[in-house]
Amino acid sequence: MSQALAFALDEQQSDVITADTIKVFNRHLQLDALRGQALLAVDTRQHAFRCEAQCSAATIFSMSEQRPALALCTLAMLWGMFCLYQHRRQMIEGLYGGLALLDGRIVDAKGNVVKLTPMQQQLMEMFFRSPNHSLSKTEICDTLWPKKDDASETLYTLIRRLKPIIEAHSDLKIEADRGKAYELKIK
Incomplete structure (x- = not known):
């Protein structure tokens, strides 16, 4: 001009x-x-x-000569939306009773992280990694408290405190099999 x-x-x-x-x-x-x-x-x-x-x-x-930049920006935005969609779909597919193990954290169906203590987190990870969501009492105690001779009371307390949190955020419950095993089941 x-x-x-x-x-x-x-x-x-x-x-x-x-x-x-x-x-x-x-x-x-x-x-x-x-x-x-x-x-x-x-x-x-x-x-x-x-x-x-x-x-x-x-x-x-x-x-202006910004059309190539606009095309690349648009492609990047579309790729980002696709990745978010795939991430969300994988999370939903991994849901079990309304919870999922995602990136080492327990999340609900909306993607919100369920706040757990480190021991509760470890136990939930063990449940999710178990093929049938069932763990024996000795398996849990040996993993969480390897140096403790009898961790039965500690395990009982951990389960007692974890149950209301899990039930509040999902359709899951933890059932005991006569003190021998624990199973994460859908209500």
């Missing part, structure tokens, strides 16, 4: 803008979309002319 203004002022050989100057200015504009959309203004502080485009940002963007 500045180049078109310089050509128009040279052609008119005047520092005064007239209707003819505007016609010559529009004729020298190289972009068709700007013809009739560009304004000439006088900057009173610097005693000079300046040009401004009176068109939408979309028009300016379409005239």
Whole structure:
């Protein structure tokens, strides 16, 4: 636009803008979309002319060389949405009774992390990694408290405190098999 203004002022050989100057200015504009959309203004502080485009940002963007960048940005956004969709689908597929083990954390069906103590977290991971969601008492005690001779009371306390949390966030319950095993079941 500045180049078109310089050509128009040279052609008119005047520092005064007239209707003819505007016609010559529009004729020298190289972009068709700007013809009739560009304004000439006088900057009173610097005693000079300046040009401004009176068109939408979309028009300016379409005239620029940003289309490849826009295409890459759009592809990146679509890829991101696809990855989120796949992540969500995998999480939903991994749900068992409304809970899932996702990235080492127990999450509910909405993707919210269920707040558990470290021992509760370890026990829930063991339940989810077990093929039938069942664990023997000795298996749990040996894994969680390997140096403790009799961890029955500690296990009982852990299960007692974990049950209400699991039941509040899912359709699961922990059932005991006469103190020999524990199973994570759907209610």
